[in-house]
Amino acid sequence: MRSEERRSFRGHELPRCWWLYLPLVFFAARWAIHIYSDSKDGLESWLRNETGVVENLTVFLLLVSLGMTISVLCRFHKELHYIPRIFLLIYCLGCVYFAGEEASWGQHWFGWETSEYFQSINDQQETNFHNTSIFLDRLPKAIVSLLIFIGGVVVPLVFMLRKRRINYQNRFWWLLPTSVCLPTAVIASIATWPSKIERAIDFNFYFDQAQEIKELYIALFILLFVISLYLRLSQLRREGRLFSSL
Numbered sequence: 383m384r385s386e387e388r389r390s391f392r393g394h395e396l397p398r399c400w401w402l403y404l405p406l407v408f409f410a411a412r413w414a415i416h417i418y419s420d421s422k423d424g425l426e427s428w429l430r431n432e433t434g435v436v437e438n439l440t441v442f443l444l445l446v447s448l449g450m451t452i453s454v455l456c457r458f459h460k461e462l463h464y465i466p467r468i469f470l471l472i473y474c475l476g477c478v479y480f481a482g483e484e485a486s487w488g489q490h491w492f493g494w495e496t497s498e499y500f501q502s503i504n505d506q507q508e509t510n511f512h513n514t515s516i517f518l519d520r521l522p523k524a525i526v527s528l529l530i531f532i533g534g535v536v537v538p539l540v541f542m543l544r545k546r547r548i549n550y551q552n553r554f555w556w557l558l559p560t561s562v563c564l565p566t567a568v569i570a571s572i573a574t575w576p577s578k579i580e581r582a583i584d585f586n587f588y589f590d591q592a593q594e595i596k597e598l599y600i601a602l603f604i605l606l607f608v609i610s611l612y613l614r615l616s617q618l619r620r621e622g623r624l625f626s627s628l
Contacts (some may be wrong), residue, residue, distance in 0.1 A: 395613040396564050399454035401562035401606055405599065409569050412436075414447035416589035429591065432490045436594045443601040448474055450608045458615050462628045466556050484597070486510045510595055527596075529570065534559050534567025550618060553626065553628060556611055563606050 394401065412429065419426040429435045451473050459467065485491060489509045498505050503514045512519040536559045539548065548555050559567070573596035577587040588593075618624040 394565050395560065395610050395617075396562045396606070402565050405566045405569055405602060409573075409599075410590070411568070412595060415478070424457045429475060432486075436591055436598055437490070439485060440594070440601045441484050442480045443478045443598070443605050444484070447601070447605040447608055448477040450480070450605065450612060451477065454608065454612050454615065457612075458619070461615075461619070461624045462555065465554075466628065469557075473604075480601070480604075483510045484621050523597075526533060526600060530600065531571045533557070534563045534603055534607075535571060538564045538567075538593065550614075550623065555563055556615075556628070559603075559607050560614075562610050562612055563603055566603045567604055568601050570603055573599060 390405065415425045421427055427434075433436070450549070451470055454473075455462075457465065462470075486508045487510065488494075489496070494509075496504065500509050500514075501507055504510065506513045512522075531544050537558055542561065547557050548560065574592045577592040578584055580588050589602055615624065
């Protein structure tokens with residue numbers, strides 16, 4: 383990699399408070415609230431259920447991610463190759479689908495009754511598709527979780543251990559998350575492990591929202607990735623190297 387590339391991207395593209403401290407503090411706070419707060423009247427009650435803080439925050443992060451992805455497409459569409467354009471369009475559709483499913487397409491907010499069709503196919507009697515089949519629920523989550531683990535944990539750690547940096551002359555550099563996604567990716571990857579340990583040893587020590595917290599951190603990863611991409615594209619454009627990098 384050329385020396386100017388090292389100078390341009392030797393720092394993190396986001397302040398540490400957003401990509402390091404916030405994910406860790408929120409996860410620790412969620413666990414502490416479970417231990418020290420009452421589930422009926424305390425802060426714990428604010429976090430639970432379909433209209434609680436965790437579920438709504440997940441949807442909010444996905445909607446912000448959608449907006450950021452559209453911004454990337456609008457601002458850099460002339461300089462982007464058709465492959466990253468297609469990727470970002472799929473990214474937009476993924477954000478819409480994920481957010482819609484999390485909110486049951488508005489049912490959790492507006493409270494309409496589930497139609498007969500969804501009552502017959504949905505095991506939770508909600509207006510969404512992910513509770514209708516394992517292929518629309520666990521399989522997509524497993525694929526996304528694997529991609530986050532590989533791209534958000536394995537790749538940044540390999541780069542860090544080998545003291546390598548992303549080569550911005552490589553046409554596919556935009557697929558690689560940087561270390562700003564690492565803490566969130568780690569939490570998204572291990573968020574449900576304590577629940578499995580709980581069941582194995584028959585001892586309760588973890589909060590009951592393991593799956594919801596995993597989904598929240600997946601949404602946060604999606605947001606951090608697209609913000610990082612936006613900032614790096616902006617940096618390359620300022621240096622006049624965007625055309626050559628894509």
